[in-house]
Amino acid sequence: MEQTIRVELSETLKEKPKTDQLEFGRVFTDHMFVMEYTEPLGWHNPSIVPYQPLTIDPSAMIFHYGQSVFEGLKAYLTSDGDAQLFRPERNLKRLNRSNQRLCIPEIDEKLALKAIKELVALEKDWIPGAEGTSLYIRPFIISTEPYLGVAPSRHYKFIVILSPVGAYYKEGINPVKIAVESQFVRAVVGGTGEAKTGGNYASSLKAQEVVAKEGYAQVLWLDGVEKKYIEEVGSMNVFFKINGEVVTPALNGSILEGVTRNSVIQLLKHWNVPVVERKISIDELHEAYKAGQLEEAFGAGTAAVISPIGQLTWRKEHLVINNGETGEISKKVYDTLTEIQYGKTEDPFDWVEKVSVPSKVKHA
Amino acid sequence: MEQTIRVELSETLKEKPKTDQLEFGRVFTDHMFVMEYTEPLGWHNPSIVPYQPLTIDPSAMIFHYGQSVFEGLKAYLTSDGDAQLFRPERNLKRLNRSNQRLCIPEIDEKLALKAIKELVALEKDWIPGAEGTSLYIRPFIISTEPYLGVAPSRHYKFIVILSPVGAYYKEGINPVKIAVESQFVRAVVGGTGEAKTGGNYASSLKAQEVVAKEGYAQVLWLDGVEKKYIEEVGSMNVFFKINGEVVTPALNGSILEGVTRNSVIQLLKHWNVPVVERKISIDELHEAYKAGQLEEAFGAGTAAVISPIGQLTWRKEHLVINNGETGEISKKVYDTLTEIQYGKTEDPFDWVEKVSVPSKVKHA
Ligand SMILES: Cc1ncc(COP(=O)(O)O)c(C=O)c1O
Ligand SMILES: Cc1ncc(COP(=O)(O)O)c(C=O)c1O
Secondary structure, eight states: OOOOOEEOOOSSOOOOOOGGGOOSSSOOOSEEEEEEEETTTEEEEEEEEEOOOEEEOTTBGGGTTOOEEEOOEEEEEOTTSOEEEESHHHHHHHHHHHHHHTTOOOOOHHHHHHHHHHHHHHTGGGSOOSTTOEEEEEEEEEEOOBOOSSSOOSOEEEEEEEEEEOOSOTTSOOOEEEEEOSSOOSOOTTSSTTSOOHHHHHHHHHHHHHHHHTTOSEEEEEOTTTSOBEEEETTBEEEEEETTEEEEEOOOSSSOOOHHHHHHHHHHHHTTOOEEEEOOBHHHHHHHHHTTOEEEEEEEETTTEEEEEEEEEETTEEEEOGGGSOOHHHHHHHHHHHHHHTTSSOOTTOOEEEEOOOTTOOOO | OOOOOEEOOOSSOOOOOOGGGOOSSSOOOSEEEEEEEETTTEEEEEEEEEOOOEEEOTTBTHHHHOOEEEOOEEEEEOTTSOEEEESHHHHHHHHHHHHHHTTOOOOOHHHHHHHHHHHHHHTGGGSOOSTTOEEEEEEEEEEOOBOOSSSOOSOEEEEEEEEEEOOSOTTSOOOEEEEEOSSOOSOOTTSSTTSOOHHHHHHHHHHHHHHHHTTOSEEEEEOTTTSOBEEEETTBEEEEEETTEEEEOOOOSSSOOOHHHHHHHHHHHHTTOOEEEOOOBHHHHHHHHHTTOEEEEEEEETTTEEEEEEEEEETTEEEEOGGGSOOHHHHHHHHHHHHHHTTSSOOTTOOEEEEOOOTTOOOO
């Protein structure tokens, strides 16, 4: 039986920001989705309600023991005025994998997808139309039981909020400088690195703060055990083109399995570009660089899609990649992925999921 | 200049739970302390207000990126009816060390101590008087800026809540069974293990869930790199008596520096019991056990003070320690620490800090 989602419309609608003034994650739409978990009821009362502050006891577990998970995806507006999502089932599957790791009761992925689609349909006028803009979708789960014990919470809220976001690249795709992180560790096998949970991001702030002062955009994370193998770049998965072959670190338990990562791999295979998932050490990368074989490097994630790496600094040595310019493969992957996301090119993989806007949804 | 704390008293007071029905962390007192951080003001408006739910935007960083820290200490009632704290400055120093790691602006430790004392004084009637009971004090800081970017928040709340708690040992101090954790990792050097931040506890839930099903009280955490060196037990520091000498893992960056740990070390030195902080591997422990030299083992933390380990299970082998009974040193440390905390014996280290209850504080 399909669950219905209760809808309570907001009485007043906010003014929408001007497209050219959009930032990332600062403005939110008029409504949000909320669903509660309590025992023995389980997940219940799925509702779309006016966007509003949460009222939570100061002893709620989320404030103390950080039991939480989240996701991030986008809704794109096509030139026909349709709203569409990019592989949303993968985000919801990953949300449930994160739930397992964090001892949070799993959600019904079908219901969650339906909730996202209904919310996006209702807020369709919030999807900005300009090049590179989109509506960022943030599903998240927080533990709300008022109890100071270190144990899984027995109350949760699953919430989805939406934020119109500007183009990541205001002046075209642009390579960044990255510092190889030598002191801090993002994640370790046996920890929570492959889950999307708040603690991973809280622990990453310090490293970011240190390198930002030195002019770097992000850090390249090495593994927590040997500080040798490459894991991710900032909050993105990472790819290197070495002597004609594209290499990305294999999933090992401490790397987040990105939707973009998976899409890049599929695209490259589709194009018959050699691509391999394997362990890759920073020493190997350095060797390849010295041999003139490090041809491209880029991060891959929902926010930027592709973020070319123009320079990598390791032990004070600056490895300048592809003259600090965006590589050919980086550019081709970026163009193709964004064209699929915005419905400008065919979608051979069936990645795009249309959001149908029922005529009964009224727009202000 | 000393800052004054604004006080807004609650109009209605709650009914206090019966002493014999006290649990841990489920009931909270009538008031709480709150202080806000915004830029450029910094920390401001320190206030004692009625205990109440927090109203926080769903986009607030705490719900997404887990930027938070906390502390835990207790107020004890002496037989003279005085309220006293145990080494509270150490908790506030540790809170600021945690703040540094989590990119949270440091607090004024003096003001925080004053806030705790004034709050405890106001709520003095909430400190239960029965043997082993106390008033648990939970200072914590959460990031409240409504922004979905992975960056340090620019708004925070520092809050202190109080909860009357029952005796940890209802039927006398009692040894527990512990499983050596082989799959999951609590912390790794370069991560956040030495900070008291939510993510560490969220990531520990899974291991605890798995072993609890097999009848163990807690896990013994090994280091995240070699899975070999002993770090902590559950949410406590750990001590072993091996052939007459007490050994505890040295602080290495992934172990929390416990106030109880430090007090145990000082007590043992005071008694001329050999005590050493050093790396200790699970293999060494196993060897000592086989040689009949593993004489005692115990966890140490604010909640239980001392938690004797009666059995340690490693690779399916059950190491029964001291016949599963509480060891002599464990007992002596437990008795002395609790006697100091409750003001039943002299305090040669000046650990105890009295809370003065001004006559103008009215009790219901
Ligand atoms: C740590 C981390 N790695 C990788 C990614 C990329 O994943 P995706 O492509 O699904 O956005 C993200 C973010 O989204 C992330 O937070
Ligand atoms: C992870 C961890 N280790 C050790 C301790 C013991 O510290 P303390 O003695 O200060 O309570 C605690 C808790 O308080 C803890 O959470």
